[in-house]
Amino acid sequence: MKDRPGNKDLHLCSQCLFYKQSSLFLSEKDLHNLEKNIHQLKFRHGETIFKQGDKSRHIALLNSGIVKFNFEDKDRNLILSIVSAPKILGGANMFYRQRNLFSISAIGDCDICMIDMQEFGEILKQNAKYMLMLFERAMEMFETSILNYISLANKNVNGRIADILLYLSEHVYKSESFHLLLTRKEIAEFAGCSKENVIHTFSHLNEDKVIRTEGKNLSILDKSKLQMISRLG
Amino acid sequence: MKDRPGNKDLHLCSQCLFYKQSSLFLSEKDLHNLEKNIHQLKFRHGETIFKQGDKSRHIALLNSGIVKFNFEDKDRNLILSIVSAPKILGGANMFYRQRNLFSISAIGDCDICMIDMQEFGEILKQNAKYMLMLFERAMEMFETSILNYISLANKNVNGRIADILLYLSEHVYKSESFHLLLTRKEIAEFAGCSKENVIHTFSHLNEDKVIRTEGKNLSILDKSKLQMISRLG
DNA sequence: CGCGAGCTTGACGTTGTTCAACTAGAGTGG
DNA sequence: CCACTCTAGTTGAACAACGTCAAGCTCGCG
Numbered sequence: 001m002k003d004r005p006g007n008k009d010l011h012l013c014s015q016c017l018f019y020k021q022s023s024l025f026l027s028e029k030d031l032h033n034l035e036k037n038i039h040q041l042k043f044r045h046g047e048t049i050f051k052q053g054d055k056s057r058h059i060a061l062l063n064s065g066i067v068k069f070n071f072e073d074k075d076r077n078l079i080l081s082i083v084s085a086p087k088i089l090g091g092a093n094m095f096y097r098q099r100n101l102f103s104i105s106a107i108g109d110c111d112i113c114m115i116d117m118q119e120f121g122e123i124l125k126q127n128a129k130y131m132l133m134l135f136e137r138a139m140e141m142f143e144t145s146i147l148n149y150i151s152l153a154n155k156n157v158n159g160r161i162a163d164i165l166l167y168l169s170e171h172v173y174k175s176e177s178f179h180l181l182l183t184r185k186e187i188a189e190f191a192g193c194s195k196e197n198v199i200h201t202f203s204h205l206n207e208d209k210v211i212r213t214e215g216k217n218l219s220i221l222d223k224s225k226l227q228m229i230s231r232l233g
Numbered sequence: 234m235k236d237r238p239g240n241k242d243l244h245l246c247s248q249c250l251f252y253k254q255s256s257l258f259l260s261e262k263d264l265h266n267l268e269k270n271i272h273q274l275k276f277r278h279g280e281t282i283f284k285q286g287d288k289s290r291h292i293a294l295l296n297s298g299i300v301k302f303n304f305e306d307k308d309r310n311l312i313l314s315i316v317s318a319p320k321i322l323g324g325a326n327m328f329y330r331q332r333n334l335f336s337i338s339a340i341g342d343c344d345i346c347m348i349d350m351q352e353f354g355e356i357l358k359q360n361a362k363y364m365l366m367l368f369e370r371a372m373e374m375f376e377t378s379i380l381n382y383i384s385l386a387n388k389n390v391n392g393r394i395a396d397i398l399l400y401l402s403e404h405v406y407k408s409e410s411f412h413l414l415l416t417r418k419e420i421a422e423f424a425g426c427s428k429e430n431v432i433h434t435f436s437h438l439n440e441d442k443v444i445r446t447e448g449k450n451l452s453i454l455d456k457s458k459l460q461m462i463s464r465l466g
Numbered sequence: 467c468g469c470g471a472g473c474t475t476g477a478c479g480t481t482g483t484t485c486a487a488c489t490a491g492a493g494t495g496g
Numbered sequence: 497c498c499a500c501t502c503t504a505g506t507t508g509a510a511c512a513a514c515g516t517c518a519a520g521c522t523c524g525c526g
Contacts, residue, residue, distance in 0.1 A: 071383050078386045080379065101376060128361040135368055142375045143334060146313065149382040150304050153311045153425035157482070184505065192386035194483055199506060215505095389513070417473065427515050432474060448473095448523090 016113065017086045018061045025130035030123045037116040043106040045181065050090055052103040058114045060089040065110025066172055066181065069141065070189070071102045079190040081144045082107070082182075084172045091138030108181045152192045159233010160191045161201045162226050165211065169220055177219040249346065250319045251294045258363035263356050270349040276339040278414065283323055285336040291347045293322040298343030299405055299414065302374065303422070304335045312423040314377045315340070315415075317405045324371030341414045385425045392466010393424045394434045395459050398444065402453055410452040 023031055043049055049060060052072050062085045069080040080102055089104055089112075124131045151163050164187065169176055180187075184202075188195040205211045210226055212219045220226060256264055276282055282293055285305050295318045302313040313335055322337055322345075357364045384396050397420065402409055413420075417435075421428040438444045443459055445452045453459060 071379075073383070073387050076387050078383055080382070101379065125361045125365070128358045128364055131361055131364060132358070142379075145375075145379055145382065146304075146334065149313070149378065149385065150306070150311055152382070152385055154306055154309050183503095195504090196484080196506085197482065200482095200508095203506080416471095428472095429474085429516080430514065433476095436474080 016061070016063060018063075018088070018113065021133070022130070025127055025133065026123065030127065033119060034115070034123060037119045038113050041112050041114055043110045043112060045106060045108050048103055048105045049110070049112065050100050050104040052100050054100050055098055056090060056100050057117055059091055059117060059120065060104075061113040061115070062087045062089055063111040063113060065112075066107040067104050067110060068107055068182075068186070068190075069102050069104050069145075077189045078192065079186060081141055081148065082168070082172055082190065083141065083144070084174075085110075087141075088134065088137045091134055148190075155230075155233035157191065157193045157197050157233075158201055158204075159230050160193070161187070161198060162230035162233060164190055165218070165220060166223075166226060166230060169223075176223065177217070180216045180218050249294070249296060251296075251321070251346070254366070255363070258360055258366065259356065263360065266352060267348070267356060270352045271346050274345050274347055276343040276345060278339060278341050281336055281338045282343070282345065283333050283337040285333050287333050288331055289323060289333050290350055292324055292350060292353065293337075294346040294348070295320045295322055296344040296346060298345075299340040300337050300343060301340055301415075301419070301423075302335050302337050302378075310422045311425065312419060314374055314381065315401070315405055315423065316374065316377070317407075318343075320374075321367065321370045324367055381423075388463075388466035390424065390426050390430050390466075391434055391437075392463050393426070394420070394431060395463035395466060397423055398451070398453060399456075399459060399463060402456075409456065410450070413449045413451050 019035075022034060026034065043065070049067065050056070050058075052070075062083075064085045066082065066084045067087075067089065068082045071078045071080055090100075124134070151160050155163070168180075169178065182190075183195075184198050185195045188198045191198065202211070202213055205226075206213060208225075210220075210222045210229070212221055252268075255267060259267065276298070282300065283289070283291075285303075295316070297318045299315065299317045300320075300322065301315045304311045304313055323333075357367070384393050388396065401413075402411065415423075416428075417431050418428045421431045424431065435444070435446055438459075439446060441458075443453075443455045443462070445454055
């Protein structure tokens with residue numbers, strides 16, 4: 001964790017969504033304790049936020065940016081999920097076990113608030129409703145993983161890639177046209193197929209005018225057709 | 234939910250593992266309230282305990298038996314996980330959303346205690362440490378789902394089936410030799426492949442004396458070889 | 467006995483992976 | 497400023513893995 005750039009000063013989380021939500025549940029005193037245990041960090045593209053197998057000592061609030069959850073195998077890599085701000089990261093590990101089940105790393109630049117778990121755990125134990133709220137957030141990521149799992153099991157490559165493009169458009173970039181920060185290989189790791197397969201599928205989708213790719217830029221031209229491919233896959 | 238056989242009388246959970254654990258966290262009064270909201274049920278092979286898409290009104294304690302978590306698609310079916318008693322079922326849905334993300338059904342006969350969520354939710358909110366314990370349990374099932382997902386993405390059919398046999402042996406039946414209550418089709422739904430593929434793989438494993446199948450009975454003869462197949466897959 | 471469900475086997479076609487060759491752009495050093 | 501190298505992307509072809517289909521089998525049950 002040495003090369004983490006960041007400003008470790010205490011900061012006022014006045015615009016921070018998480019802080020606002022927390023203030024609904026916590027007392028003045030707990031809120032102050034919480035603030036003492038938060039520090040802000042910036043991560044650049046590719047940097048690891050949580051490392052698979054590492055001890056989970058923090059919970060991370062993704063305030064801006066996009067991250068990927070990836071499971072690292074001997075030789076292969078699998079992207080479980082990709083999410084954009086605002087999200088609570090690391091909660092799944094926190095509520096479960098001491099060691100991270102997977103890594104989380106930045107795609108593009110990310111602003112993150114790190115909360116030390118020691119003190120935070122104490123606050124949590126005193127505030128059951130607050131814990132419930134956090135837990136629900138932590139579970140959201142599992143839902144997307146399970147939906148990905150189902151997509152992988154039941155669909156062919158075309159269907160899965162269509163799924164991924166729709167997911168990225170609707171839930172990550174929130175636009176029909178976006179600048180992909182993922183390599184073809186990473187998309188393949190998300191779809192659970194080879195990178196050549198992603199490229200072939202992109203080529204066909206380009207020919208059929210369903211999408212348009214220009215280098216890293218990707219536009220969805222015919223969303224309904226893409227949805228049909230997703231369904232038929 | 235009409236044809237649920239069961240005895241709805243209040244019962245004394247004196248041997249019930251869950252009750253014992255709960256007594257470590259809860260006050261006499263809460264424990265009494267909890268007991269009032271529990272009723273015992275018996276489920277037979279194939280019966281549905283929780284139905285995908287249904288409202289989650291209960292949390293279920295699996296006291297004896299084996300259950301499968303399965304996601305139902307238009308035409309296909311996918312088994313996310315198979316677990317044996319003692320386990321807490323439905324917590325994942327409970328702590329997440331109002332509607333069940335997947336179905337849970339009995340494999341063989343199951344003894345289950347159903348807890349009504351209305352009153353139970355109130356007890357939870359007053360007992361943060363207790364809630365944390367329940368969370369941890371609820372998360373266990375997600376870990377197995379994610380590990381299955383990874384197995385599906387990174388391994389070939391042989392490796393996945395080897396994984397499943399090892400999993401069933403170690404975590405479900407707790408024996409090298411067991412009476413399979415799953416059909417070949419269900420194993421295929423767990424492995425995310427066709428039933429013929431399961432049969433072919435079983436045949437080869439039989440030829441190579443890695444396992445022995447006699448109808449529904451299955452014995453693992455050479456565990457280390459099976460582990461090797463799992464690794465190479 | 468006859469029927470149906472689950473199981474088994476082998477053949478065949480499709481899908482997807484792997485491999486190899488090529489292109490384009492970015493960074494490096496003489 | 498050009499050659500070199502490295503990485504990402506692209507394409508097509510060969511091969512292996514897997515799903516689908518068809519046919520026959522076994523067993524339990526009405």
